[in-house]
Structure formats: C-alpha cells, structure tokens
Amino acid sequence: MRVLALDIGEVRVGVAVSDPGERVASPICVLPTNEVLAGSKSFRMVLEDWEPEMLLCGLPYTMAGEEGPQAQRIRDAAAKIGKASGLPVEFTDERLSSREAKRSLREKGLDERAMRGKVDMIAASIFLQAWLDERATRNSKSES
Numbered sequence: 013m014r015v016l017a018l019d020i021g022e023v024r025v026g027v028a029v030s031d032p033g034e035r036v037a038s039p040i041c042v043l044p045t046n047e048v049l050a051g052s053k054s055f056r057m058v059l060e061d062w063e064p065e066m067l068l069c070g071l072p073y074t075m076a077g078e079e080g081p082q083a084q085r086i087r088d089a090a091a092k093i094g095k096a097s098g099l100p101v102e103f104t105d106e107r108l109s110s111r112e113a114k115r116s117l118r119e120k121g122l123d124e125r126a127m128r129g130k131v132d133m134i135a136a137s138i139f140l141q142a143w144l145d146e147r148a149t150r151n152s153k154s155e156s
Contacts, residue, residue: 014065029064034147034148069086071105072086113134
C-alpha cells in the first residue's frame with residue numbers, strides 16, 4: 013500500500029510518499045497549505061501521480077506525550093483533505109521531525125534560507141519512515 017504523508021503547517025504542507033511495499037519513505041514536494049485545503053490542481057496532481065491508498069498526517073505532541081496546541085487545527089485540516097480526496101486518514105507523532113530535518117539539511121551545508129520549504133517535506137519523510145518501521149516491526153512480531 014502506498015502511503016502519502018502530510019506535514020500540515022499553517023503556511024506549507026510537506027509531502028512524502030512510501031514505496032508500495034511500505035519500506036522506504038521519500039520526500040516529494042512542498043505545497044502551500046491553502047492550495048492543499050482547496051484541493052487545487054497541484055495537490056490533485058500529486059494524488060494522481062502517486063496514487064496513495066492512505067494519508068498519514070503528523071500530529072504535534074508535547075514532550076509529555078500529549079497533543080500539542082496545534083493538534084486540533086491539523087485534525088480539522090486532515091479531515092477536510094481526506095474527505096476531498098476520498099482517502100482514509102491516520103495520524104502519527106511528528107515530535108522532533110522538523111528539528112531532525114533541519115539538522116540533516118544543515119549537515120548538507122544548507123543555510124536557513126536554502127532550507128526554507130525543504131524542511132517540511134523532509135520532516136514528512138522522517139515521520140513516515142518512523143511509522144513504516146514501526147508497522148514493519150509490529151507485523152513481524154505478530155507473525156512470530
């Protein structure tokens with residue numbers, strides 16, 4: 013099953029996708045949040061190109077493990093996107109994914125300006141990969 017991950021921010025949505033075998037997450041693009049919420053042509057093209065069967069949206073949790081202050085806004089946006097696209101929506105913890113994405117991009121020599129826009133799709137791929145890895149571990153344990 014191919015999963016499309018969305019890191020829904022107030023300004024931008026980072027997009028990443030899994031391979032059909034659910035092993036590898038890859039960053040795809042960053043789109044303006046208002047375009048994704050409006051079901052614009054750019055987002056419809058992503059859906060057509062990748063043909064996902066599910067949307068995975070990152071939810072901001074606090075370090076204490078509770079949903080952060082932005083969580084309801086993201087849940088509402090995800091519900092709207094899921095309904096418009098006809099795809100089921102799941103949520104996963106996105107804690108520290110943006111920080112990890114920035115660290116990775118800095119290691120590649122990018123400055124803050126060059127990072128702008130890239131962080132969101134890298135963050136989406138980070139939380140998607142963590143979700144895929146956990147799912148694979150869970151499935152292998154249930155087969156044992």
